[in-house]
Amino acid sequence: MQSYKDLWIWQESKRLVKAVYVLTASFPPAEIYAMTSQLRRAAVSISSNIAEGAGRGTLKEYIHFLYNARGSAYEVETQLLICMDLGLAPKEKIEPLLQMEANTAGGINRLIDSSGLNLYYKYQKTANIKKILVSMEMKVNRLAPSLRI
Numbered sequence: 639m640q641s642y643k644d645l646w647i648w649q650e651s652k653r654l655v656k657a658v659y660v661l662t663a664s665f666p667p668a669e670i671y672a673m674t675s676q677l678r679r680a681a682v683s684i685s686s687n688i689a690e691g692a693g694r695g696t697l698k699e700y701i702h703f704l705y706n707a708r709g710s711a712y713e714v715e716t717q718l719l720i721c722m723d724l725g726l727a728p729k730e731k732i733e734p735l736l737q738m739e740a741n742t743a744g745g746i747n748r749l750i751d752s753s754g755l756n757l758y759y760k761y762q763k764t765a766n767i768k769k770i771l772v773s774m775e776m777k778v779n780r781l782a783p784s785l786r787i
Contacts, residue, residue, distance in 0.1 A: 642692035
C-alpha cells in the first residue's frame with residue numbers, strides 16, 4: 639500500500655481541518671469549549687483515523703479505522719449544519735466546508751468499497767443468516783411430528 643500521506647483523501651481531510659480552524663476562530667468566546675472544540679476534534683479525527691488505520695497490520699483494522707473516519711466526517715457535517723442553524727457563521731462561509739466534507743466522506747466510501755473487505759463482510763452476514771435459517775428449520779422439523787397442523 640502507498641503511504642497514507644499520498645492518499646488524496648488524507649490530504650483533503652487535512653485541508654478540511656485547516657478550514658475548520660479558520661472558521662471556528664471567528665466563533666464567539668462562549669463556544670470555545672463547546673462547538674469550537676467539538677468541531678475541531680471531529681475534523682482532526684478524520685485524518686487521524688485514516689493514518690492510524692494505515693499503520694495497523696491488517697486490512698480488516700484499516701477498514702475499521704476508515705469507518706471511524708467516515709463517522710467523524712458525518713459528525714463534522716452535522717456540526718457545520720448546526721453552526722449554520724445557530725448563526726455562528728454565515729451560510730456562505732459554511733457551504734464550502736460542507737462541500738469539502740462531502741468530498742472527504744465520498745472518498746472514504748470509495749476507499750472502503752475498493753478494498754474488497756466490504757464485500758467479505760456482506761458475504762459473512764449472508765452466510766450467518768443462512769446458518770440461522772437452517773438451524774431454525776432443523777428445530778421446526780424436529781418439533782413437527784408433535785405438532786398437529
